[in-house]
Amino acid sequence: MVTVLLMILGFFAGLLGALTGIGGGVLLTPVLALYFGIPIREAIGTSLVAVITTSAASSSVHLQRHTTDIRLGMTLELATAFGAAVTAYLVGYFNRNFLEGLFAAFLLYSAITIMTKGGKIRPDDESSTNASGEVSIPPYEPKNYPLGMGASLIAGGLSGLLGIGGGPIKVPVMYLFMNVPLMVATATSNFMIGVTAAASAMVYYRRGDILVQYAAPLSVGVFIGSLLGARLAPRVHTKVVVYLLVGVMLYLAGHLSIHLLRGLL
Amino acid sequence: MSQLREPAFDRIVALVLRTGAFSCFFVLLAGLITALFIPGRIPLGIERAGVLLMLATPVVRVIVACYLFFREKDFRYGWISLGVLVILMLGLVFGIGEH
Numbered sequence: 237m238v239t240v241l242l243m244i245l246g247f248f249a250g251l252l253g254a255l256t257g258i259g260g261g262v263l264l265t266p267v268l269a270l271y272f273g274i275p276i277r278e279a280i281g282t283s284l285v286a287v288i289t290t291s292a293a294s295s296s297v298h299l300q301r302h303t304t305d306i307r308l309g310m311t312l313e314l315a316t317a318f319g320a321a322v323t324a325y326l327v328g329y330f331n332r333n334f335l336e337g338l339f340a341a342f343l344l345y346s347a348i349t350i351m352t353k354g355g356k357i358r359p360d361d362e363s364s365t366n367a368s369g370e371v372s373i374p375p376y377e378p379k380n381y382p383l384g385m386g387a388s389l390i391a392g393g394l395s396g397l398l399g400i401g402g403g404p405i406k407v408p409v410m411y412l413f414m415n416v417p418l419m420v421a422t423a424t425s426n427f428m429i430g431v432t433a434a435a436s437a438m439v440y441y442r443r444g445d446i447l448v449q450y451a452a453p454l455s456v457g458v459f460i461g462s463l464l465g466a467r468l469a470p471r472v473h474t475k476v477v478v479y480l481l482v483g484v485m486l487y488l489a490g491h492l493s494i495h496l497l498r499g500l501l
Numbered sequence: 502m503s504q505l506r507e508p509a510f511d512r513i514v515a516l517v518l519r520t521g522a523f524s525c526f527f528v529l530l531a532g533l534i535t536a537l538f539i540p541g542r543i544p545l546g547i548e549r550a551g552v553l554l555m556l557a558t559p560v561v562r563v564i565v566a567c568y569l570f571f572r573e574k575d576f577r578y579g580w581i582s583l584g585v586l587v588i589l590m591l592g593l594v595f596g597i598g599e600h
Contacts, residue, residue, distance in 0.1 A: 455529055455551075
């Protein structure tokens, strides 16, 4: 029964993730912690597996459209993977309540950021698409690598700490400061998430923080959900989905805070 | 100069990721179905293999990209990929026996 529930949960997380561009990790971790009684650290480790699944599935699609900058991604991965491995290691020494509080704060912060952006997460298609579905992107040269590496280190650190992808940090930095077209920035960020999450997931796995019996049905659901979501994306009114997502995030942040306070009192 | 537009390179890396995601999906599914009929250690072992397959997919992706860069004599990015691989391996060494 729990297996079926986890598959359904993964399915909706994958679907929402593919429709909005917000990864599943930020939703899966609190749901696992609050409604499946999994300690927060194991919840983070378990949802990291689903995060890798999403990244692999979706970035293979982006790669086939030739919108991923593999060279830029590889370079920034030096920083994201390092940051992720270090914080994943440090999490072993963190107080669980502190971790839960941090996660609630991050959920609240993300929800507010999305809301102030007016429900616009997905970039408008700035590049032209020709009849054969090929995307043409104007030539560009990434610049400002030190800033990009710094932001990637922070994004990676957050990923190892909370089991999230860190797209909301990397995409704006690449787009605004590194001279990378938005479409390429989004695809490249997605591409990087797999390696970043793998760097921290290995540390969590060695520590025994990935619960295989939960990760298996979750990843199966996420895989189906994100494939369906990628197909539906062009036909769905994203704004409605985004507000739904914000609502779920706020609810989870609230419940997590109450859960934390109950544990402290 | 744009860094994009290397269709063959993109296709190979995409193939690695897709193969990893699909094979992980089918192994995990096999584990879940097995669990319906045989309870206990066997399905858990299959599921563990699926999870490890998922963790290995990004590593294989880095190895393949590293090989492709060196083959193209693009040494700068070959070394960068090797660096990413080393960091990933550090992740395996970190966290041993930590609870």
